[in-house]
Amino acid sequence: MTLIVQTVTGPISPEDLGVTMAHDHLLLLNPSFVEPLEASERYRAREPVSEKNIEWVRQYWTSNVDNLQLYDEETARDEAAWYYRAGGDSIVDPTTRYIARDPRALLRISRGSGVRIVVGTGFYVGETHPPDMGARSVEDLAAEMVTELTVGIDHTGVRAGFIGEMGCFWPMRDDERKALRGAAQASLATGAAVMVHPGRHPDAPAEILEILTDAGMSTDRIIIAHVDRTVLESGATLELAETGCYLEYDLFGVETSMYPTVAQKTEAGIVPSRPPGLSFISDAQRLDRLDLLFEHGHAERVLVSMDICTKHRLHRYGGHGYDHILENIVPWMRRRGTSEEVLRTILVDNPRRVFTMMGD
Numbered sequence: 001m002t003l004i005v006q007t008v009t010g011p012i013s014p015e016d017l018g019v020t021m022a023h024d025h026l027l028l029l030n031p032s033f034v035e036p037l038e039a040s041e042r043y044r045a046r047e048p049v050s051e052k053n054i055e056w057v058r059q060y061w062t063s064n065v066d067n068l069q070l071y072d073e074e075t076a077r078d079e080a081a082w083y084y085r086a087g088g089d090s091i092v093d094p095t096t097r098y099i100a101r102d103p104r105a106l107l108r109i110s111r112g113s114g115v116r117i118v119v120g121t122g123f124y125v126g127e128t129h130p131p132d133m134g135a136r137s138v139e140d141l142a143a144e145m146v147t148e149l150t151v152g153i154d155h156t157g158v159r160a161g162f163i164g165e166m167g168c169f170w171p172m173r174d175d176e177r178k179a180l181r182g183a184a185q186a187s188l189a190t191g192a193a194v195m196v197h198p199g200r201h202p203d204a205p206a207e208i209l210e211i212l213t214d215a216g217m218s219t220d221r222i223i224i225a226h227v228d229r230t231v232l233e234s235g236a237t238l239e240l241a242e243t244g245c246y247l248e249y250d251l252f253g254v255e256t257s258m259y260p261t262v263a264q265k266t267e268a269g270i271v272p273s274r275p276p277g278l279s280f281i282s283d284a285q286r287l288d289r290l291d292l293l294f295e296h297g298h299a300e301r302v303l304v305s306m307d308i309c310t311k312h313r314l315h316r317y318g319g320h321g322y323d324h325i326l327e328n329i330v331p332w333m334r335r336r337g338t339s340e341e342v343l344r345t346i347l348v349d350n351p352r353r354v355f356t357m358m359g360d
Contacts (some may be wrong), residue, residue, distance in 0.1 A: 006161035018089025103158035125167030141182030171198025184215030
């Protein structure tokens with residue numbers, strides 16, 4: 001059996017994956033838009049992102065339509081090239097069908113920037129599911145994912161290299177559970193890892209792990225994304241790590257403590273809200289959590305990235321770009337005493353291990 005990492009330009013040896021950001025979007029329709037709460041700010045929702053409004057957009061990034069649309073292929077190529085010049089080799093792009101995944105464009109971006117790109121297959125949160133999702137069986141969903149992993153996405157010839165990000169709300173919806181079971185079947189058939197976007201609750205990862213392992217998956221093929229906005233208590237973090245899954249700290253660069261407006265499901269329907277007590281941690285706090293995991297022997301289950309999914313975080317709009325971890329966080333980690341061995345583990349070895357799958 002041949003083991004490969006499947007990139008948009010074709011299969012490569014796992015040893016060639018190199019320094020890898022495990023979760024960043026290059027092209028995307030981010031479905032997170034929520035109309036601003038205040039009448040006096042609603043005009044801001046449809047302004048283009050510019051120097052005039054960038055500070056407001058940074059605080060309320062879910063409430064500006066333009067900010068949530070990464071459609072410019074040239075910008076994506078240039079931003080990826082910036083990452084390549086900083087020493088990055090590969091980017092894992094977890095954009096799935098129905099949120100503007102564009103395999104042909106990713107192929108051109110990869111060739112134009114020098115960055116290897118691994119793209120996902122699967123289904124994001126329920127709001128983005130196809131209209132016939134309720135009628136489709138677990139086996140139907142698994143078959144679609146297997147086809148994209150082994151034959152190609154639609155008629156592009158570009159193959160997906162992992163499953164995800166599989167989207168889950170809190171509480172989880174029935175179709176999201178069904179999609180997870182389909183993802184497990186596809187993983188067992190291909191060896192591909194499953195990356196999951198958990199609901200915004202500290203108990204969400206445990207429910208996800210239960211569904212996937214009950215379907216036959218081993219935890220060492222499961223990636224829980226957004227741990228740094230989901231599981232914040234030290235004991236719970238260590239408990240999650242002890243399951244053997246991968247913990248993805250993928251919000252580096254998000255330094256706005258106030259959680260943006262989100263859609264809240266109520267009896268009156270979907271309404272915008274800012275959940276009380278919900279906040280982002282800083283990069284310094286993320287590093288504290290990584291140190292906790294390192295100290296307890298869990299470095300081999302840590303992945304890092306930035307989950308860039310908006311314009312305001314790109315260099316073109318005054319943001320930190322895809323190179324933020326390499327240019328800013330890695331030097332900071334060295335100053336804090338992180339060894340070169342651990343840095344290689346989280347930047348090279350862990351991505352290589354988890355994104356390896358069975359080849360033809």
